[in-house]
């Protein structure tokens with residue numbers, strides 16, 4: 001009853017707010033006309049008890065034996081996954097739709113989540129692939145001019161489990177101290193703690209191919225640029241057109257939008273697309289995207305990258321960077337708890353500048369394993385790990401983090417421009433100097 005009365009009060013407020021604004025200029029009015037204040041209706045969507053008087057109805061059981069009682073929102077059921085913490089203050093919708101989180105529970109360290117709801121613009125892929133969302137406090141109302149739906153309803157529709165009223169600080173400290181942990185999240189009372197613990201101990205994220213589950217099934221063309229109102233850098237000034245092939249290992253849409261804004265026409269292809277088919281398209285460059293899971297568990301993708309290297313300019317992002325590292329002869333390893341957030345300092349060793357970057361990875365390339373000629377171009381200043389690579393002789397560049405941000409700061413957007421410059425140099429070379437010619441000569445020599 002109390003929630004209903006509160007809901008009435010808020011909608012009443014919205015009406016008065018809008019009518020007051022209707023006398024202001026049309027320019028000012030436009031965004032506010034979409035302004036909405038919702039009291040979460042997830043109870044109606046899921047048939048569950050109303051917050052905040054709801055009792056704990058979920059358990060998160062970690063493989064170290066700890067059990068965390070919680071309140072559920074979104075979907076119900078039992079789900080296993082690896083728990084990782086993300087330190088971004090905003091951008092939970094982009095995080096929920098980042099395919100690189102497949103197989104993982106994302107625990108947000110920001111204690112207050114859900115206050116801006118979900119909108120139509122911030123999706124980073126066609127669905128949510130993550131195992132579930134773990135938060136401290138679920139906002140009781142949403143207030144944002146772009147909000148179309150509350151977070152709980154959105155997760156319920158996509159069959160993704162969420163829990164709140166969890167001591168997220170305590171879990172984060174444990175992950176930092178002991179490293180990533182596998183957990184099982186359940187709303188099923190018929191399962192004992194012991195059963196859930198056994199489930200968490202018998203599953204592992206290492207060694208499994210997660211990219212084939214998130215990649216597109218057939219090629220498609222992409223032309224959409226960043227909408228002009230959000231574009232801070234290119235402003236549609238790039239007329240030159242480069243044809244690129246983008247391997248979808250779990251690609252975030254903002255990578256495609258940023259490339260399109262820099263003048264690229266893109267063919268997106270599935271993770272299993274043969275290198276020979278890509279080369280037949282005669283692209284100006286190839287992008288290897290981000291993607292979930294263990295980079296050493298997908299040797300077929302490393303093989304594809306190997307067959308493309310040295311023939312056209314390439315750019316690898318996150319998983320793409322890790323596959324490139326392996327294709328060049330290097331090795332990847334699993335980090336203690338990885339990097340997930342929008343506030344990671346990275347030093348660009350070529351310019352000396354420090355960028356604040358968006359990151360999401362649990363694995364890294366071991367620079368000591370790389371052959372001569374491959375340069376480490378960026379390092380993560382939190383732990384000194386390798387954050388970028390280049391092999392200029394073969395027009396190869398890669399970043400371990402996310403120049404497309406979404407969510408996150410835009411400091412690293414210049415990387416897309418650099419990739420375009422690599423393609424431009426290659427395009428303007430005389431035929432006997434270009435990579436394709438040199439790699440054919442090399443093949444004939446050997």
Ligand SMILES: NC(=O)CC[C@H](N)C(=O)O
Pocket residue numbers: 100289290291292293294295317318319320360361362363364
């Ligand atoms: N965002 C990504 O591409 C992640 C890469 C890889 N799955 C990792 O966790 O390191």
